Amino acid sequence: MVDLSWYKGRKVLITGHTGFKGTWLTRMLLNAGAIVTGYSLTPPTDPSLFEMSGVEDKITHVTGDVRDIDHMQKVFSETEPEIVLHLAAQPIVRDSYKDPRYTYETNVMGTVNLLECVRNTPSVKSVVNVTTDKVYLNEERQEGYREDEKLDGFDPYSNSKSCSELVTHSYKRSFFTPDMEKGIRTVAVSTARAGNVIGGGDFANDRIVPDCVRAVSAGKKLEVRNPYSVRPYQHVLEPLLVYLTIAMKQEIDPSYQDYYNVGPNDEDTVTTGELADLFKSCWGEGFDWEDKSEADAPHEAGLLRLNCGKIKKVFSWKATWNIEEAIRKTVEFSRVYLDGGDIPCEMDRQINEFLKEATYG
Numbered sequence: 522m523v524d525l526s527w528y529k530g531r532k533v534l535i536t537g538h539t540g541f542k543g544t545w546l547t548r549m550l551l552n553a554g555a556i557v558t559g560y561s562l563t564p565p566t567d568p569s570l571f572e573m574s575g576v577e578d579k580i581t582h583v584t585g586d587v588r589d590i591d592h593m594q595k596v597f598s599e600t601e602p603e604i605v606l607h608l609a610a611q612p613i614v615r616d617s618y619k620d621p622r623y624t625y626e627t628n629v630m631g632t633v634n635l636l637e638c639v640r641n642t643p644s645v646k647s648v649v650n651v652t653t654d655k656v657y658l659n660e661e662r663q664e665g666y667r668e669d670e671k672l673d674g675f676d677p678y679s680n681s682k683s684c685s686e687l688v689t690h691s692y693k694r695s696f697f698t699p700d701m702e703k704g705i706r707t708v709a710v711s712t713a714r715a716g717n718v719i720g721g722g723d724f725a726n727d728r729i730v731p732d733c734v735r736a737v738s739a740g741k742k743l744e745v746r747n748p749y750s751v752r753p754y755q756h757v758l759e760p761l762l763v764y765l766t767i768a769m770k771q772e773i774d775p776s777y778q779d780y781y782n783v784g785p786n787d788e789d790t791v792t793t794g795e796l797a798d799l800f801k802s803c804w805g806e807g808f809d810w811e812d813k814s815e816a817d818a819p820h821e822a823g824l825l826r827l828n829c830g831k832i833k834k835v836f837s838w839k840a841t842w843n844i845e846e847a848i849r850k851t852v853e854f855s856r857v858y859l860d861g862g863d864i865p866c867e868m869d870r871q872i873n874e875f876l877k878e879a880t881y882g
C-alpha cells in the first residue's frame with residue numbers, strides 16, 4: 522500500500538490539470554489532502570474528464586496559457602506553491618505536424634516560462650517536468666532506451682519534448698544548483714519520460730483506447746491505422762504515482778533529482794493491434810476492429826521501448842497493474858461513463874484500489 526499523506530496540506534501547482542492525466546492527478550492529490558492550484562487552458566476535449574471529475578470547485582482553478590508568463594507568474598506569486606508538476610502541453614503527434622509552431626511555443630517556451638516562474642517564486646522546492654518516452658533519437662531497435670541516451674525526437678511533438686528536456690537541464694545547472702556563496706537556493710528538479718498511458722476518461726483524438734470506446738458507443742467497427750506499432754502502454758495511475766514519488770522524495774532529499782523513464786514492464790509493451798485485441802476480449806460483444814494501415818500517414822515511431830531500470834533501482838518501483846488489468850479498469854470506467862454513472866466515485870474507487878495494491882514509493 523502507498524500512503525500519500527505526505528501531501529496533506531502541501532501546496533501543489535499543476536499545469537495541464539484540465540487534461541486527461543492532469544485531472545486524475547488532481548483527484549489523487551485532493552484525496553491526499555493537498556492544496557491544489559491548476560493552471561491550464563480549458564479542457565482539450567468535449568466531453569472532458571475534468572468537467573465530470575468534480576475537482577473544479579475543490580481547487581484554485583485558473584484558466585491560463587503557459588505562453589503567457591506574466592499571468593503564470595501572477596498565479597505563482599499569489600498561490601506560493603511548494604511543489605510544481607508541469608503537464609501542460611500540446612501532446613498529439615499528428616497535431617504537431619499540423620501546427621508545429623504552436624507545439625514548440627507551448628512545449629518549449631511554456632517550459633522556459635514555467636522555470637522562470639519557479640526561479641522567481643521562493644516557496645517552490647520541488648519541480649517535475651513531465652515529458653515523454655518519445656524524447657529519444659528513435660533507432661527502431663528492440664532494447665529499451667536508457668535515460669543517458671541521445672535526445673532527438675523525430676516529429677515536432679517528440680522533438681519539442683526533447684527541447685523541453687534540454688531547457689530543464691540548462692535551468693538545473695544554471696540556476697538551481699545550490700551555491701551558498703552566490704546565494705543560489707536549492708530547487709530540486711526532475712524530468713519524467715513516460716510511455717503511452719491508457720485509462721478511463723481519455724477522450725483525445727488519435728489515441729487507440731479512446732478510439733475503441735468511441736467505436737463501441739457509435740456501434741461501429743474500429744479502423745486501426747497503425748496496428749503494428751509497438752508502444753510501452755501503462756495505466757494512467759502508474760506514471761502519476763511515479764511523478765508524486767519523485768516530487769516528494771526530491772523535496773525531502775534533493776539527491777533524488779534526476780531524469781527518469783517511466784514505463785511498463787517489458788512484457789506489457791505491445792502492438793496497437795494487440796491492445797485492440799485485449800480491449801475486445803475484455804469488452805466482449807459490441808466491439809471489433811480492422812487493420813486500416815495508412816501508406817501515406819505522417820511518420821510516427823514504429824518501435825519504442827523504455828528501459829525502466831533506474832526507477833526500479835532508486836524507488837524499488839514495480840508496475841502495479843499489468844496491461845490486462847489496465848484495460849480492465851479502462852473498460853470498467855467506460856461502462857460507468859456510457860451508463861451515465863457516478864464518475865468521481867468511479868475515479869476514487871480506482872485510485873484507492875491502485876494505491877492499496879501499489880507496493881513501492
Ligand SMILES: NC(=O)c1ccc[n+]([C@@H]2O[C@H](COP(=O)([O-])OP(=O)(O)OC[C@H]3O[C@@H](n4cnc5c(N)ncnc54)[C@H](O)[C@@H]3O)[C@@H](O)[C@H]2O)c1
Pocket residue numbers: 536537538539540541542543560561562563564565585586587588607608609610611612627631651652653654715716717718719725
Ligand atoms: N497521454 C499520454 O499517453 C502521454 C504519454 C507521455 C507523456 N504525456 C505527457 O503528459 C502530459 C499530459 O498529457 P495528457 O494526455 O493529459 O494531455 P491532454 O491533452 O489531455 O492535456 C493537456 C493539458 O495541457 C493544457 N494545455 C495545452 N496547451 C496549453 C497552453 N498553451 N497553456 C496552458 N495549458 C495548456 C490543456 O488545457 C490540458 O490541460 C503532456 O505533457 C504529455 O506530453 C502524455
